[in-house]
Amino acid sequence: MENLLTSPSLIQRAYWLIRLRWVAIATLAAATFVSHELMGVSLSASALYAFAVILLLYNFVLYDLLRYWTWGDKQPSPTRITGIVTFQISADLLILTTIIHFSGGIENPFSFFFVFHMIIASTLCSKRQSYLQATLAAVLFGGLVILEGTGPLPHYGLANFAGHDLYRNSTFIFGFLFVFIVTLYLVVYMTTSISEQLRLQQESLEKANVQLEEKDQVKNEYVLRVTHDIKGHLAAVQSCLDVVLDEMVGPLNERQKDMVGRAHHRTTKCMEFVTALLKLTRMKLTGRLEIERFSLRNCVLSALALVQNRAQSKSITLNHHIDPAIDFIDGEAVLIEETLTNMLLNAVKYTPAGGSVGLDVKRDGTFVQVRISDTGIGVPPADLTRIFEEFYRADNARATEREGTGLGLAFAKQVVERHGGQIWAENNPTGGSTFIFTLPSHFNEPDS
């Protein structure tokens, strides 16, 4: 990789150069106006205004060309993009030289603007290209002042601004050019060395990122295998305990029943944890969704039905409101129903008896938004984002409910984000919390 920037950001920079040029054109016109009309500096204003117009046209053409090359998903080759940028810089150097020629040559302090182009070249182009641009600038500007000083080119002096024979003073020309050219090369040297360092850093970061992803993949495969094996053993343990607890192999006394019951309960919890971990890991490993058009309305209703009993046993009121315009959306129905059920169960779990849980489905631009609010214990503000991390449980959640996998919300986050939606939590001002997620959708209007 020769360049600091990747193709897409180089394209952005090419557009950026065009935007900068609009500003430069305005500045040229304004500077001409101010110095000529207001400050009374004598310069060939009409030529400069003409240049502003020519530049304007040039920039329009460039903009159109760039749009044509990058239209839609078109991805021009890196060489072409670099070509566009290099061309722009070289053309700008030529134009700047011409403008300076018509506005005082060596007398014009705008010659400092050559430095800007050196910085742009050094960050956007290769090292070699940057030095070539510096050489081009040196030849153009050096050629201009020498030709003006020795006679072949006319000199358009800036009377009332600089001494009238400065442009013919060879010592001044020599001194000025020396500092000018040294500045150009030094700027290129400094900027390219910084760019190169940044580029190397970027490369090593990218490499590290790839390595991390590979390691994460290996970790996930490992977790998948281990949990799968553990689940097999757990299933056997649970099946055998079931048989004992249901007294199919003989009666149990109270003490025995209690102890086997405890073992059975813990096995069930362990099973839930392993199942949740397995599901989450599989999701991360495969990541493909089976998108179908399904009724979100039915999904919500069946999730509500699943939670109804649990809510009733805690005397929790379950309210819901679904925007009548919302029905079919794209997504994997099984996963979304599971997510809805999980989040409703969570709301019921962390809401004290007698409270209420509400589910609200509405439109949010091209998305549907599902809000599940409760009058429960709320989420400590510092934990609002952390609760979506794997295994993380907020302190008050842990205190309320000792058992919990800490994986439910991580799974919900995976599901929602895989669908291109977002998930987050908020605390209600009146107590309790609201969990919100969005899913992208095309709506089936009731009429259509």
Add this chain to the structure above:
Amino acid sequence: MGQGSILIIDDDPDITEAMTVILANRGYEVRSAQDGSEGMDRLKEAKPDLIILDVMMRTSQEGFELSRELKHNEKYKDIPILMLTGVKQKTGLDFKADAGDEAWLPVEEYLDKPVRPDVLLAKVEDLLSRS
């Protein structure tokens, strides 16, 4: 009390034992096999009224292959099969899409492991009453 004979084909001896106890307690006649070929031997000895089959045995496909083989066999194709899985969805083996496709997954029912005794008994009773 239940009536009928059941063949369990599962490579996990503990799960097999637990299921045998559950089903025998209800009055069913239960036999078991540890893999597909042993299962075929048991089938040849006597034809059961129901087969309980584990999806994943030595190879992850063995249960599927065996169920296909049985459904293509004139002699055995009318025996209902209850498939047990340690995996539900997202395995690459997609039940949802293919459960309707008899040629691909020719089983009558499938249950996720571990199966609660009451769920197992209800399902078995249901399948036996269908035939």
